[in-house]
Amino acid sequence: MTRIFDALKKAEAAREAATPAGGPVTPLHASPSHAPARPAMPRPVGDHGPLPLLGSVEMTDETMREMAALRVSLESAMRDRNPRVIMFLSPQGGEGTSTVTLQFAQALARDPGVRPVLVDVNVRRPTYDLDSSVRGAIISANVAPRGAEPPAVSSNLFVVPCPEDVRRTGLYQPSTLRQVLDASVTGFDWVLLDGPPVLESPDASALGALADGVVLVVQAGRTKRPVLTRAAxxxxxxxARVMGSVLNRRVLEIPEFIYRRI
Ligand SMILES: Nc1ncnc2c1ncn2[C@@H]1O[C@H](COP(=O)(O)OP(=O)(O)OP(=O)(O)O)[C@@H](O)[C@H]1O
Ligand SMILES: [Mg+2]
Structure with a gap:
C-alpha cells in the first residue's frame, strides 16, 4: 500500500469522525468553541464529488503576500457571502488561470479556519486528473510538471474535477455547472472555479455569470489592454461581476529583497 493511500485513509477516518454530514456552514472566522465542520465528503456528481488534492504548486513569499492581499480585497468586496463563489478566468489561453487559482486556494488552505474547494471548469484543458488508485485529484502535467516523488496529500484542499461526461461534450453548460455546485460545495466557504479562456471558449462568459465575482488573470508583458477590455x-x-485582475508572472525590475525595503 502506498504512503499516499495510507495518508488518505487516515485523513478520511479523521474526517468521518469529525463531520456531521451536511452540517451547518460556520462563519469564516469561527472561534475555537465553534470549530468549523469539515466539508461534507464525496457526494456523487456526474462521476464523483470533491476529492482530496494530491500535490501543490510552488509558493514563494512574494506569492503568499500577493494572495493574502487578494483575499483581503475579495473579502471586503463580498462581506455578506458564504460561500464566496469566485471564478478565475483569463482573456487568452495559457496566461496562468489554473496556477493562480491553485496558488490562491493553497494560501487559503493554510488557514485552518477556512475551507476552500477548487472546481475545474475548463473542459478542453482540465487542470485536474482523477487518480482512482489513491482516490484523489492530481494536478495535470501541463500545469505542474510532476517530480519523481509521489505528490503529498494536501489535508485542507479539495477538488471537484471536470465530470467525464462533461469533458466528452467539450462544453460546460451553465445549468450543468449549477447542478455540480449545488451537489458538491456544501460545507465549503470559498468555491474557486478554474475557468477556460474567455476569448477562446464559447461557454466562459455564461459560466462566469454564475459566480459571485470574476477575477481576470492576465500574463504580464503578453496581454494587451484592448484584449483585456474585450474580455471584461x-x-x-x-x-458577470468582474472584480478586478491579477497580473501573473510579473517580473521585478530590481531584486525582491530590495523591492521589499522600498
Ligand atoms: N506565476 C507562474 N510562475 C511560473 N510558471 C507559471 C506561472 N503561471 C503559469 N505558469 C506556467 O505556465 C503554464 C500555463 O499556466 P496555466 O496552466 O496556469 O495557464 P492557464 O491560463 O490555466 O492555461 P489554459 O488556457 O490551458 O487553462 C504552465 O506550465 C504553468 O506552470
Ligand atoms: Mg487552465
Missing part, C-alpha cells in the same frame, strides 16, 4: 466587456454583457 464580454463578461459584463453576460451578467
Amino acid at each position: 466587456d464580454l463578461l459584463r454583457k453576460a451578467g
Whole structure:
C-alpha cells in the first residue's frame, strides 16, 4: 500500500469522525468553541464529488503576500457571502488561470479556519486528473510538471474535477455547472472555479455569470489592454461581476529583497 493511500485513509477516518454530514456552514472566522465542520465528503456528481488534492504548486513569499492581499480585497468586496463563489478566468489561453487559482486556494488552505474547494471548469484543458488508485485529484502535467516523488496529500484542499461526461461534450453548460455546485460545495466557504479562456471558449462568459465575482488573470508583458477590455466587456454583457485582475508572472525590475525595503 502506498504512503499516499495510507495518508488518505487516515485523513478520511479523521474526517468521518469529525463531520456531521451536511452540517451547518460556520462563519469564516469561527472561534475555537465553534470549530468549523469539515466539508461534507464525496457526494456523487456526474462521476464523483470533491476529492482530496494530491500535490501543490510552488509558493514563494512574494506569492503568499500577493494572495493574502487578494483575499483581503475579495473579502471586503463580498462581506455578506458564504460561500464566496469566485471564478478565475483569463482573456487568452495559457496566461496562468489554473496556477493562480491553485496558488490562491493553497494560501487559503493554510488557514485552518477556512475551507476552500477548487472546481475545474475548463473542459478542453482540465487542470485536474482523477487518480482512482489513491482516490484523489492530481494536478495535470501541463500545469505542474510532476517530480519523481509521489505528490503529498494536501489535508485542507479539495477538488471537484471536470465530470467525464462533461469533458466528452467539450462544453460546460451553465445549468450543468449549477447542478455540480449545488451537489458538491456544501460545507465549503470559498468555491474557486478554474475557468477556460474567455476569448477562446464559447461557454466562459455564461459560466462566469454564475459566480459571485470574476477575477481576470492576465500574463504580464503578453496581454494587451484592448484584449483585456474585450474580455471584461464580454463578461459584463453576460451578467458577470468582474472584480478586478491579477497580473501573473510579473517580473521585478530590481531584486525582491530590495523591492521589499522600498
Ligand atoms: N506565476 C507562474 N510562475 C511560473 N510558471 C507559471 C506561472 N503561471 C503559469 N505558469 C506556467 O505556465 C503554464 C500555463 O499556466 P496555466 O496552466 O496556469 O495557464 P492557464 O491560463 O490555466 O492555461 P489554459 O488556457 O490551458 O487553462 C504552465 O506550465 C504553468 O506552470
Ligand atoms: Mg487552465
